[in-house]
Ligand SMILES: Nc1ncnc2c1ncn2[C@@H]1O[C@H](COP(=O)(O)OP(=O)(O)OP(=O)(O)O)[C@@H](O)[C@H]1O
């Protein structure tokens with residue numbers, strides 16, 4: 001985040017100079033949760049070395065590639081997970097330990113683990129349903145933040161004065177923790193549902209704005225000249241030049257934003273209630289169902305991970321070719 | 326008689342804050358329709374600046390650029406530019422890059438099928454139709470430059486502006502593209518202004534060579550006519566008297582009378 005801030009603070013430098021800190025920071029932020037992607041690339045190159053060897057039937061190649069893939073990507077985390085579970089089991093199975101060991105989690109919360117989509121009553125539903133409810137809120141809040149963030153970012157990136165005027169304000173606002181917005185939005189909306197969506201929106205919009213603005217400022221003068229020679233109008237320029245040229249930046253902003261909105265929704269739901277996964281944790285705490293909480297944490301982590309992968313996957317497809325020239 | 330393109334006492338001064346640099350001073354030149362004119366001069370003298378003024382990408386400080394007696398004050402597809410570094414859009418395929426220009430310029434005048442044919446015709450002109458579905462990152466530097474030329478030609482410009490189009494290429498590729506350029510010029514009769522650093526390229530391709538003095542405050546030092554018959558053949562010309570004399574004249578201008586001096590900046 002520090003890097004993104006840097007980039008935003010240098011609005012007057014030439015775009016080419018500015019791109020360095022911004023790009024670096026984005027890569028940095030992106031790589032944090034991205035070790036697995038790097039691993040996949042490795043696998044791909046590894047499988048590529050397998051192909052030329054194989055004038056033999058195709059099945060054998062796939063087999064070898066899959067085996068390599070499993071060996072490099074699936075096996076290590078499983079082994080580590082098994083070790084961690086073992087340690088946990090050993091540490092907390094004694095009498096009087098404050099937290100339940102894995103065996104007890106399995107014993108008491110098996111329903112939640114094996115069947116994400118059961119429906120026993122209005123408040124007794126599988127965690128899959130709860131996650132979907134939370135994701136729906138994220139979709140509204142983050143969707144709005146993505147659209148508005150790109151538009152505002154494009155506007156700011158176009159104008160040096162807008163950048164000078166608005167950037168410091170955004171830099172301050174983006175450090176406000178998600179939950180700090182909640183009382184204000186409850187007061188404004190008088191209802192918990194739009195309040196939670198608003199919290200997601202306001203949390204995730206800043207990285208989208210800032211990254212988009214930096215991306216727009218970094219559009220090479222050449223592309224602008226092409227647009228001028230062709231006399232593209234504002235709308236054509238926006239869709240045909242600006243968005244594709246800034247897409248790598250936009251998507252790294254979106255990815256950070258998506259992560260933040262998942263953080264925000266769980267926290268917000270704990271306070272606003274409803275059927276979401278965040279409220280489930282709060283509810284479980286109030287009725288001392290510690291094992292349920294642990295299962296919910298795993299759900300949240302997995303869904304957050306998939307959300308991040310989804311955004312970066314879409315980004316990779318959309319920005320295909322745009323990154324390097 | 327009024328010229329096709331007229332550069333009328335052009336001056337250009339860049340101002341940044343309190344600092345101002347006079348890059349071009351009192352440029353006077355007229356170019357006829359169908360002429361191929363090269364601009365040659367040492368690095369930093371203001372060739373690109375001059376081209377950008379004709380393109381309308383930069384505004385003149387004094388004087389005026391007149392195309393068919395109309396003042397040029399903004400860029401437009403009637404003055405297509407092939408930029409120094411091809412500037413294809415990397416997220417579009419070769420075909421789509423040309424299509425961007427064609428659909429903008431001919432969107433209302435040609436049907437979809439006509440535009441498709443027109444794009445392929447121009448890609449064929451530079452022998453790039455085979456790579457229509459490739460992205461710029463997947464083709465070589467020479468190929469990119471050819472696509473850039475196809476994109477410019479596809480706009481059917483009144484004037485084609487080339488900023489060191491072959492500068493970044495190896496000698497063989499460059500020779501090949503020069504031949505293609507001559508062929509295209511013969512076939513279509515475009516009016517062309519080309520910036521170059523290469524004396525042979527200037528003599529081989531041009532009807533006239535505009536030689537610029539060194540900056541700051543660069544101006545046109547001399548204009549050389551190249552009275553060589555077209556079509557021109559590279560190998561035959563290597564020992565041609567007129568060719569050698571033209572070549573010598575440019576070399577003398579560049580290396581005797583206006584030797585490159587590091588400008589005191
Ligand atoms: N936007 C600008 N602001 C200030 N000075 C500029 C600007 N553009 C060009 N110059 C100056 O004008 C002079 C001429 O630049 P120009 O790019 O036209 O040279 P050139 O002849 O094309 O050089 P080269 O052959 O290396 O491409 C240079 O000294 C450059 O510093």
Ligand SMILES: [Mg+2]
Nearest residue numbers: 372373374409
């Ligand atoms: Mg130049």
